[in-house]
Amino acid sequence: MEITPANSLRGEVTVPGDKSISHRSVMFGSIAKGTTEITNFLQGADCLATIRCFQSMGIAIENTPNRILVHGRGLHGLKKPSGILDAGNSGTTARLLSGILAGQTFSAALSGDESLNSRPMARIIDPLNSMGAHISSLNNDGCAPLFIEPRKLHGIKYQSPVASGQVKSAILLAGLYADSETSVTEPTLSRNHTELMLRGFGANLSSETAADGQAAASILPCDELYGQKITVPGDISSAAYFIAAGLLVPGSEILIKNTGVNPTRAGILTVCRRMGADISCVNKTTATGEPAADILVKHSPLKAVTIEGAIIPTLIDELPIIAVMAAFAQGVTVIKDAAELKVKETNRIDTITENLRAMGADVTPTEDGMVIRGSGALNGAVIDSHLDHRIAMAFAIAGLAAKGTTVIKGSRCVDVSYPAFFETLKALKSYP
Ligand code: S3P
Numbered sequence: 001m002e003i004t005p006a007n008s009l010r011g012e013v014t015v016p017g018d019k020s021i022s023h024r025s026v027m028f029g030s031i032a033k034g035t036t037e038i039t040n041f042l043q044g045a046d047c048l049a050t051i052r053c054f055q056s057m058g059i060a061i062e063n064t065p066n067r068i069l070v071h072g073r074g075l076h077g078l079k080k081p082s083g084i085l086d087a088g089n090s091g092t093t094a095r096l097l098s099g100i101l102a103g104q105t106f107s108a109a110l111s112g113d114e115s116l117n118s119r120p121m122a123r124i125i126d127p128l129n130s131m132g133a134h135i136s137s138l139n140n141d142g143c144a145p146l147f148i149e150p151r152k153l154h155g156i157k158y159q160s161p162v163a164s165g166q167v168k169s170a171i172l173l174a175g176l177y178a179d180s181e182t183s184v185t186e187p188t189l190s191r192n193h194t195e196l197m198l199r200g201f202g203a204n205l206s207s208e209t210a211a212d213g214q215a216a217a218s219i220l221p222c223d224e225l226y227g228q229k230i231t232v233p234g235d236i237s238s239a240a241y242f243i244a245a246g247l248l249v250p251g252s253e254i255l256i257k258n259t260g261v262n263p264t265r266a267g268i269l270t271v272c273r274r275m276g277a278d279i280s281c282v283n284k285t286t287a288t289g290e291p292a293a294d295i296l297v298k299h300s301p302l303k304a305v306t307i308e309g310a311i312i313p314t315l316i317d318e319l320p321i322i323a324v325m326a327a328f329a330q331g332v333t334v335i336k337d338a339a340e341l342k343v344k345e346t347n348r349i350d351t352i353t354e355n356l357r358a359m360g361a362d363v364t365p366t367e368d369g370m371v372i373r374g375s376g377a378l379n380g381a382v383i384d385s386h387l388d389h390r391i392a393m394a395f396a397i398a399g400l401a402a403k404g405t406t407v408i409k410g411s412r413c414v415d416v417s418y419p420a421f422f423e424t425l426k427a428l429k430s431y432p
Contacts, residue, residue: 001392001396001407001408001411001422002405002406002407003380003396003399003400003405003406003407003408004399004405004406005380005399005400005401005402005403005404006245006249006252006400006401006429007249007250007251008249008250008251008252008299009245009246009249009251009252009253009254009400009428009429010251010252010253010254010428011254011255011427011428012254012255012256012257013239013242013254013255013256013257013424013428014234014256014257014258015234015235015238015239015242015256015257015259015418015424016040016042016043016044016234016235016238016417016418016419016420017040017041017042017232017233017234017235018042018193018232018233018234018235018236018237018260018290019042019044019046019047019092019235019237019417020092020165020191020193020265021193021197021230021232021233021260021290022038022041022042022044022047022050022232023046023047023050023090023092023093023096024096024169024193024194024197025038025041025068025070025197025230025232026038026041026047026050026051026054026061026068026070027050027054027096027097027100027173028197028198028201028225028228029070029072029227029228029230030054030057030059030061030070030072030073030078031072031073031074031075031077031078031100031176031225032072032074032075032201032202032224032225032226032227032228033072033073033074033075033077033224033225033226033227034072034226034227035069035070035071035072035227036069036070036072036227036228036229036230037067037068037069037227037228037229037230038067038068038069038070038230038231038232039066039067039068039229039230039231039232040231040232040233040234041063041067041068041232042232042235042417043063043419044415044416044417044418044419045088045089045090045415045416045419046088046089046090046092046093046416046417047090049086049087049088049089049090049093050087050090050092050093050097051063051068052086053081053085053086053087053093053097054070054078056081056082056083056085057078057079057080057081057085057108058073058077058078058079059071059072059073059077059078070227072225072227074224074225075176075177075222075223075224075225076105078100078104078106079106080106080107080108081108084109084110084111084145085097085101085108085109085110085111086111086112087110087111087112087116087144088112088113088116089112089113089115089116089345089416090112090116090416091116091119091166091344091345092166093112094110094112094116094121094144094146095121095123095124095166095167095169095170096166096169096170096173096194097110098110098121098124098125098128098135098146098148098170099124099128099169099170099171099172099173099174100173100174101148102128102131102133102135102148102151102153102174102177103133103153103173103174103176103177103178104148104150104177105150106150107147107148107149107150108147108148109138109145109146109147109148110144110145110146110148111144111145111146112144112145115345115346115387115388116144117143117144117145118143119143119144119343119344120142120143120343121137121142121143121144121146122137122142123160123162123164123167124166124167124170124171125137125142125146127156127158127160127167127170127171127184128170128171128174130156130158131153131154131155131156131171131174131175131178131182132151132152132153132154133148133151133153133174134148134149134150134151135147135148135149152179153174153175153177153178153179154178154179154180155175155178155179155180155181155182155183155221156171156178156182156183157182157183157185158171158182158183158184158185159185160184160185160186160187161187162186162187162340163186163187163188163189163190163215163312163313164186164190164313164340165190165191165192165193165194165264165313167184167186168184168186168190168194168217169194171184172184172194172195172198172205172217172219173194175219175220175221176203176219176221176222176225177221178221179221180221181218181219181220181221182218182219183216183217183218183219184216184217184218185214185215185216186214186215186216187213187214188213188214188215188309188310188312188313189209189213189215189264189310189313190215190264190313191262191264191265191313191314192207192217192262192264193262193264193290194217195207195217196262196289196290197228197230197289198219198225200228200230200289201225201226201227201228202222202224202225202226203219203220203222203225204219204220204222205217205218205219205220206218213310230288230289231287231288232288233258233259233260233288233290233292234256234257234258234259234260234292235259235260235417235418236259236260236261236262236265236266236268236318237265237317237318237390237417238393238417238418238421239256239259239295240268240317240318240321240322241321241393241394241396241397241421242254242256242297242424242428243256243268243269243272243277243279243295243297243321244321244322244324244325244394244397245397245400245401245425245428246297246298246299247272247275247277247278247279247297247298247299247300247302247325248299248302248324248325248328248397248400248401249299249400249401250299251299252297252298252299253296253297253298253299254296254297254428255294255295255296256294256295256296256297257294258292258293258294259292259293259294259295260290260291260292261281261284261291261292261293261295262290262291263291263314264313264314265314265315266314267311267312267313267314267315267318268315268318268321268322269281269295270311270314271305271307271311271315271322272297272325274305275300275302275303275304275305275325275329276300276301276302276303277297277300277302278297278298278299278300279295279296279297279298279300280295280296281293281294281295281296282294282296301330302325302326302328302329302330302374303329303330303331304326304329304330304331304332304333304372304374305326305329305333306333306334306336307319307322307333307334307335307336307338307369308334308335308336308337308369309336309337312337312338312340313340316338316340316341316344317344317390319335319338319341319348319352320348320351320352320390320391320393320394320395321390321393321394321397322335323335323352323356323363323370323372323394324356324378324394324395324397324398326372326374327356327359327361327363327372327374327375327378327398328374328376328377328378328401329374329376330374330376331373331374332371332372332373332374333371333372333374334369334371335369335370335371335372336366336368336369337368337369338368338369339367339368339369341369344388344390345387345388345389345390345416346386346387346388346391348388348390348391349365349366349369349370350365351384351385351386351388351391352370352391352394353365353370354384355381355383355384355391355395355398356372356378356398358381358382358383359378359379359380359381359383359395359398359402359406360375360377360378360379360381361373361375361378362375377402377403378398378401378402378403379402379403379404380399380402380403380404380405380406381402381406381407382406382407382409383395383398383399383406383407383408383409384409384410385408385409385410385411385413386410387410387413388413389413389414389415389416389417389418390417392408392410392411392413392414393414393418393421395408396408396411396421396422396425400425400429
């Protein structure tokens, strides 16, 4: 994909449904009794992998253009899949599904693509096995493919070393099938969509964040969950690219409609404001159980910031585009406490550094982040996405504000989370 510089970007954008919430709506709907109706579901490759996994466990899922209907068969209604469950590129599918599979009465194998099968799974295998589950890494490398055998589960109190929505959710989902209460404590609060949505499905779940920032969520075993109506808000992780585009391209003003702004996801808004961005949330609503708003962003000169500590889990997927903004900002931006970047779809410390350098930026990778000396400008370059959707989209936006032409290699990987990304970008560029 070739990207040429933009003069100004003006207009409205509607981003697709939130990826984390879309996954959960199908998963929870499948193990609930009755029908779950989902609107604004993300039709991206990751979420479609989740649908296929549950279909192959006997769940009827109707995927129509306007809505998804999941005909759940209750907490104990899944059937043994006929083949290996394929999570594709999706860490959320693999990890949350493992939590559900741990509590079943059949065995199952779960695998993914090359990237997924090299990402750490010990972070869920260890706590789930300590609940009594029997999960093994088939290559003995702590990664998928995984083999999950049926066992009785008991509740545990788990202290997670990482703030991870996937780890927390896997354990809470297994907790539905345990014989006593299960709780997870994490160093700082990670995305809480599971807690919010599972409660809506009828789970007995409580959560609290202590004064020192440690966050705990506890779940009681339950007899049944019940199908719900879910409206998925727009994905702030997808909105992030248009936030950055609006800020970086002179003369821009973009309204991003109906975006989820759950505080456990909205760290990018805080960081943009600290960088000096003219950004506001209008038409705020919590009508669908998750906070959402329209985000209005206007071109702004940006200054460097330090990003560290408890805010990191709230913007972890946005760090590639934040790094791009930092390269255009004045001053030295420091990103710390973000070692999790190394275990995403690619090692994002490496892939951000490689591609920012290709565009002429001064960036130094560190063990848990990077240091970016902003110069106010970048040059067009050939970018290797390494088939990481967030790298492809972040550097497409960099290309809009850079001098000269940028080419994104492997750009179709955007299908993972935002199939219409380039079409939306094109429409915005040609807006009168
Ligand atoms: C997700 C949690 C995050 C995030 C991922 C989606 C989720 O991963 O990066 O894109 O839906 O729970 P971690 O749990 O590994 O932090």
